Amino acid sequence: MIAARHSATMIANDTHGATAVEFAIIAPIMLTLMLGMMELGYQAYAQSVLLGATNKAARDLTLEDAPTNKALIEGKIGSMLQTISKKAVVTTTSESFSSFTKVNTYEDFKDLDGDKQFDAGTECFFDVNNSKTWNKRGKSGLGGADDIVVFTATATYPRLFPVMGMLGWSNTGTVVARTTLRNQPYSEQAEEAGVEICPTPA
Ligand SMILES: [Ca+2]
Numbered sequence: 200m201i202a203a204r205h206s207a208t209m210i211a212n213d214t215h216g217a218t219a220v221e222f223a224i225i226a227p228i229m230l231t232l233m234l235g236m237m238e239l240g241y242q243a244y245a246q247s248v249l250l251g252a253t254n255k256a257a258r259d260l261t262l263e264d265a266p267t268n269k270a271l272i273e274g275k276i277g278s279m280l281q282t283i284s285k286k287a288v289v290t291t292t293s294e295s296f297s298s299f300t301k302v303n304t305y306e307d308f309k310d311l312d313g314d315k316q317f318d319a320g321t322e323c324f325f326d327v328n329n330s331k332t333w334n335k336r337g338k339s340g341l342g343g344a345d346d347i348v349v350f351t352a353t354a355t356y357p358r359l360f361p362v363m364g365m366l367g368w369s370n371t372g373t374v375v376a377r378t379t380l381r382n383q384p385y386s387e388q389a390e391e392a393g394v395e396i397c398p399t400p401a
């Protein structure tokens with residue numbers, strides 16, 4: 200009887216099993232967190248490689264004899280990214296502006312009622328990017344001499360660890376790099392010409 204009671208006490212005090220169970224619960228969480236941190240480090244690395252490649256490409260693009268073939272530019276940046284991820288894919292967009300102060304600003308308009316807002320029904324605007332609508336004045340493309348170009352590159356790559364889906368992440372990583380540069384003054388800058396567009400009377 201005493202022996203049986205002694206055994207029961209020993210079993211009750213034995214915490215070895217509990218430690219194993221705790222480890223089994225915590226280990227996957229720790230492992231997922233560790234993989235997540237490694238993935239974030241890899242993303243930061245991809246971001247810095249993309250930024251370096253984008254800055255280099257954008258500097259080349261400011262020259263008069265710059266390559267204007269979008270696929271060629273994307274291929275050059277892509278090949279730098281592929282040194283760290285073979286399946287990385289790069290796409291680029293570029294917008295040009297006539298000066299730094301006009302970057303990301305809206306087209307001019309005749310503010311008839313002085314409310315500093317463009318009223319599409321009653322006011323005329325100057326369409327400088329030929330979009331036929333009143334919008335931000337950037338023109339798609341690499342612009343001309345002395346123009347300001349905002350160049351953006353986006354790279355997608357397969358994540359290092361596909362288990363990242365468990366953290367709610369996509370299995371594809373995306374990094375973006377943007378740079379703003381002035382084209383070389385290889386000739387006279389073209390004036391920002393806008394076509395005046397007015398609302399059609401009802
Ligand atoms: Ca107005």
Ligand SMILES: [Ca+2]
Nearest residue numbers: 326330332334
């Ligand atoms: Ca426009």
